[in-house]
Amino acid sequence: SIHMETDRHRERERERNTILLFTHTEPLDPVIEEEIKEDPDVFKSVYMQLLPFSNEDDDNTQSIWVVFGENGVSAKTLVAVLSYFILSAKTKSPSLEQRLCGLQAASLYLLLLKIPGSVANKVYHQILFDTCLNMPLKCWPQDSSKKRKKDSLKSSQGDTKTGKRSKPPKKVSEEIDDDEEEGVYFSAQDLLKLREGIVLLVRTLLRLLERFSLRDKPQSADSCVQLFTELTNFEPVIGDMSFSQERSVNQLKSLPELSYHGLGLLCSTIHGEGDEVSMVFRKLLYVILMMKTQERSKPCLLAPSQTVCGARDHAILFISHIVDKQREATLPLLRILVQHICHQMVEKSEYRASGAQTVGKLMAKMPCQDYAAIIKWLYSYSRNNKVAFRMFALDVAMVLLEQSERDVDDTVDPELAVFLPHRFLVHNIVYNHRNDVSPTVRGHALHCLAQCLELDSQNATKCVHELFSNTISLLMFLYLLLDEEAMTLFKKHVSDPKTNARKSALETVMSLLKHGVISCSAENLSILSDRCRDPAVSVKKKAMQCLIDLLAALPENREVQEAWLRGVLPAVMDSESSVQEKALECLDHVVIAHIKSQGKYQDSDASQKLAWELLGLLCEKCQDLNRYFSKAFSVWAPQQKFTPAFVNGLLSHTEGERAAAAWLLLAKIASCSPKLNYGTILDTWENIIRSPVVSVTMTGHILSVLGDIASNLNDDTNTRIVGKCGLSGLQNATDMIANKFLNRFCGELVSVCESYLSGVILQEKGAENINEDLLVKHLYTLGAASLHCPSKVEKRIFLLVQSVLTPSEQQPGLSIQLFLLGMDFKPNSMPTVVRAHAVITLGKLCLQHEELMLKYLPVFARELEVGTELAVRSNVVVVMCDLCVRYTNTVTRYISNISACLRDKDPIVREQTLIMLTNLLQEEYVKWKGALFFRFAIALVDPDPTIADLCEYCLVDLLLKKSPLMFSQHFIECIFHFNSYEKHKKYNKFPQTESEKSKFSLKGPQNKGKRFRIYRFLLKNFTDEKRFNITTKICQDILASFVDSELPLDSEGSEMLADIFDILSLKEMKLTAMSGPAAGEEPQEDEMAMAKAVLQVAQKKLVSQVQKRNFVENVIPIIISLKKTLEEQHSPVLKHLMAYLQVTMQDYRSQVKELFAADEQLAAEVEYNLKQFEKEKQQQEQQQMENQLANFTLSPRRNVSQTYTCIEKYINEVTFGEQVSAICNESGRGMFKKKKKKFTFNLLE
Secondary structure: OHHHHHHHHHHHHHHHHHHHHHHOOOOOOHHHHHHHHOOOOHHHHHHHHHHHHHOOOOOOOOOHHHHHHHOOOOHHHHHHHHHHHHHHOOOOOOOHHHHHHHHHHHHHHHHHHHOOOOOOOOOOOHHHHHHHHHHHHHHOOOOOHHHHHHHEEOOOOOHHHHOOOOOHHHHOOOOOOOHHHHOOOOOHHHHHHHHHHHHHHHHHHHHHHHHOOOOOOHHHHHHHHHHHHHHOOOOOOOOOOOOOOOOOHHHOOOHHHHHHHHHHHHOOHHHOOOHHHHHHHHHHHHHHOOEEEEOOEEEEEEOOOHHHHHHHHHHHHHHHHHHHHOHHHHHHHHHHHHHHHHHOOOOOHHHHHHHHHHHHHHHOOOOHHHHHHHHHHHHHHOOOOOHHHHHHHHHHHHHHHHOOOOOOOOOOOOOOHHHOOHHHHHHHHHHHHHHOOOHHHHHHHHHHHHHHOOOOOHHHHHHHHHHOOOOOOHHHHHHHOOOOOHHHHHHHHOOOOOHHHHHHHHHHHHHHHHOOOOOOOHHHHHHHHHHHHOOOHHHHHHHHHHHHHHHHHOOOOHHHHHHHHHHHHHHHHOOOHHHHHHHHHHHHHHOHHHOOOHHHOOOOOHHHHHHHHHHHHHHOOOHHHHHHHHHHHHHHHHHOOOOHHHHHHHHOOOOOOOHHHHHHHHHHHOOOOOOOOHHHHHHHHHHHHHOOOOOHHHHHHHHHHHHHHHHHOOHHHHHHHHHHOOHHHHHHHHHHOOHHHHHHHHHHHHHHHHHHHHHHHOOOOOOOOOOHHHHHHHHHHHHHHHOOOHHHOOHHHHHHHHHHHOOOOOOOOOOOOOOOOOOOOOOOOOOHHHHHHHHHHHHHHHHHOHHHHHHHHHHHHHHHHHOOOHHHHHHHHHHHHHHHHHOHHHHHHHHHHHHHHHHOOOHHHHHHHHHHHHHHHHOOOOOOOOOHHHHHHHHHHOOOHHHHHHHHHHHHHHHOOOOOOHHHHHHHHHHHHHOOOOOOOOOOOOOOOHHHHHHOOOOOHHHHHHHHHHHHHHHHOOOHHHHHHHHHHHHHHHHHHHHOOOOOOOHHHHHHHHHHHHHHOOHHHOOHHHOOOOOOOOOOOHHHHHHHHHHHHHHHHHHHHHHHHHHHHHHHHHHHHHHHHHHHOOOOOHHHHHHHHHHHHHHHHHHHHHHOOOOHHHHHHHHHHHHHHHHHHHHHHHHHHHHHHHHOOOOOHHHHHHHHHHHHHHHHHOOOHHHHHHHHHHHOOOOOOOOOOOOOOOOOO
16 A cells, blocks of 8 residues: 555656656745636636637637737636646645636537647646646546445456456445545535536537547556447436437436447547547447456456446437447458457356347447458357357347348358348357357357247348248258257257256246147157156246247147146146245136136137136046145135135036036036036026036046035935935045045945955855955945045955955965854965055055054064065065154064065066155154165166166165265165174174075175275265264274274185275365366356366365374274285285275375375385376376277268269259358367457458
8 A cells, every 4th residue: 555655656756856857947936836726717717718719710819829919818828827736636635625626627628629720829737738738637527436346246257257356455445435445425506516627627628629539648548438438338318318319518417328429529530540540349248248347457347237238228319329330440440340249258148148239239320241241250159168258149130130131242252142131140140059068058049049939030041940940951061060860859958957957948938838839749848847856846837837938939839838838837836835836826827717617608708718627637637736736725725715606607607618627617616616507506406416417526526526515415414425325326536535534434434345345255166256446446445435434444344455455375475363252264375466556455444443454464464574566565665664753662672574575576567666665754753873874875787777767866865865974874784784794893894694694695706896896885875974984983993893804804704805995096086176177067168167277276285284194193003914914815906905005195196205104115015106107197198098099080082072962963953052061170270269368450360
């Protein structure tokens, strides 16, 4: 701070001395200074007296310089006095009087320059002139540093992203004013006086520039441009600013208007032949970019306030005006300005959008030749390695697509003509980035592709249709590199690892479906509906929004309606509350809100028609979604959403074409609605019974409503209803009857089922001619009904169900040792499907009768071990897991039997077990005790890849979130368990049968790949802290045990020890802070990469020190001792130990001797191994290169010629064939070359 203040003081002294030397006068006497200050308007009075002499058109022929001479006034003395007051205003924290005197003195000096004869009298001095131009910015009080920091943003190109700490001297600059520190405050009246002084100075300067040429004064011209540019956003402009009509200086009121008038004067020929125009464009560049230029630092972003955005718009209008006025001279500069806007664009979206609009407006001023040249340059720019450049190229392309397509005229070179059509922008810039390496660019490209279909331009829409046409020409292939079908591509994008890319892909698919580019088939629509169950919440919401938009665009499409239901309805039961709320909001807005009474229904009302069609689908094709629909009504019920008027409106639809949908809604709201019209419901029921054609779906809904109102009906009515709904007539509707109806009449249902089962099982030859389907339905109905009336289920029913499960003498299966209480049941051979349903029914009976559960739980466990029927074993798993919810403490003892099914021979049983155990673990009915975790981990290497993927999803996305320490807590024991090593006093000590041990063992070299697949998976989900702790624990708990002879180095111990060293050598065990960037990581901006690199170096250094200390203190002593032991026994594990040291010591290549000072031989061996490793690596790379070159063979010249002839013939037949070749050649010349950051008006390559 002291140094910078000293520099500023020296600068002021230099200016003062230079000016005094120019005027050949002594410093002003203090007495004279006080006399002048007595009249605050003395300079203004002199200004008004000299003003008539400055106008050459007046009749006043007397020269002011003659008057000065006659009265003994020296011009140099007058200038010296003015300079004294001008420089006084530049001191630190000047007062209001000093500022006003300085502004008036500067205005008076500029007026003297305008008076004819000023050049002859040597009034002009460059330093004093530049000082006067700097007066408005110096005299106007700046904002406080806090406010300025709040109103400005850091540029993404600034130093803040380099990761360097800002230097203290940067806080002391002209950017931060000292007024706040010195306690100088200004009232509104004071600010108004200062503004009047600035306006007077600027108007005087403008009048001077009309006559006074700056052609040979480049520094003064630059100071003028700097002043006018700074004043463009000094204050808001009232009304619209127009540059089309010429106005005098006196007609301009605001400072921005005066500033642009001055910039216009500087662009005129009086001040040069184009140099000033380039200077003006250079300064306005940062106004357009909404940046503030600073001395000794890079430009910083300004907050996009109304004033800043207004200044940007005015700058664009002014540049367009200058281009129209001086077209030939300014067009080359306009092209360069556009390129520099692109080159200096920042990454923030709002600034990118503003910059793209600016580029579009400026390019609209270009002729076709220049326009095509800029498009060609933009294509190269879009392939730059900077993410921000590629993003901005997409933004610019979208703005240009909104404009009318240019027609090729005679002025356009043939090689540039291909760049004019919109087709080039869509195909080569937008669509080409769909597979960009950066997920941000990929997502933005897909978003832009979707927006192309929403544009008013028919050309853009046509170009998108071309991309997805069935026939792909060679030209299209050259343009697009389309290697796979369109929808396969988008299926890949909707599964992108990055959330934003998936959201953009969904938006694109929706637009393609909406505009008919791709067909609305069930397969294509499933892309949207499936993503409603995406792991990311934002993607779920985006998928639902896309379905809503698609349904609004295509409300009559039945496929779209079904996709909407299958996407939105399941989201009602989503684990995320915000997703549930959005799904409920969609249902309410699309369906419930448009349900009106029969009298108000209009077929022309698309919203009403859509609501009833959706309900109709729920009654027909989408009946499987009814449980989600019921969940929605259970949420709405407490809100008293359904008024009596709504219910009566529904009842008016219970007859006619919408009857089924109306009854569906009534069945959902009957339990929570106000009093229903029982007469209408009963009359409809009577009509249904009398009708020869019975709708099973609608009958089920009516029965559900009857069940809800049964308590309000008299006994005669209830008896009459029960008498008319015998089981035989409603066999197919039993699964749709609601619980409340069953609760009242389930006793009769149980009796009917009992009678039927008795007839099949007890009668002679009753089981020989059974109706398998009917028997299954009775078993299912018996189980469902028994849940509502456990007191009416007698022991006889238990025995009947048991008898179904009794195996024949030849058929092994459920080993149920039945004591049938005197009832002699004969062994039977029931079909597997019947026995499987009998297991489910018996499970439901056990849910209500604990003594039955205690009796048959061991039987179920035994069936899992010896059963041979797939369906029976699968259902036993379901039953036992359901019983675990009801009888947790009792069934927990059998979790080992259930988890043993994870190694079942049938994949269906393994998958079912995995899902059921995951549910129990999520709800915490089961804990990670015993061998459960290790059996779960075994599923990661299941022979069925679908099950392995499912296990990975369950562990990472469902269970790890609930138990973050789950992997690290079990990792070491995994090593013992999978190697079947039981000699450690602590690990692998849980009880297991011999069959379970053999079933879940991964022991031996033949299973090493499976073991390490599990190890890698677990380590991949570790944090650095956990990796560090696991490494330490392995050394202390395992390796130290071998060193201390607690564990023997026999064959089993050697195998496990080899595993341990191989685990420690895995790259997944290495700390991420010590590793380089991940493969496929998104390339960042240069500044971002530099900041990240600096942070990584510091982090790596710190972590390396901690890791090195741990390695020296805890690992090396154990390794040295263990190596000696292994050498003594000539153990084959020694090579695994040396391999581990070779991998580990790569990070300490130069410190081997230091670390292994206690064992010089080991240090020498490690150094030798490292050298050998490096040598082998070089040889492998060389061999790989030679193999690639060997595989690269040229075709015979004859075939090459034929190929080129064929391609050339085809291209000649296609429009723009020559231009395609030009594009291909141009694209091979290299990427966009990085230029110096200094603004130079040389066309960027």
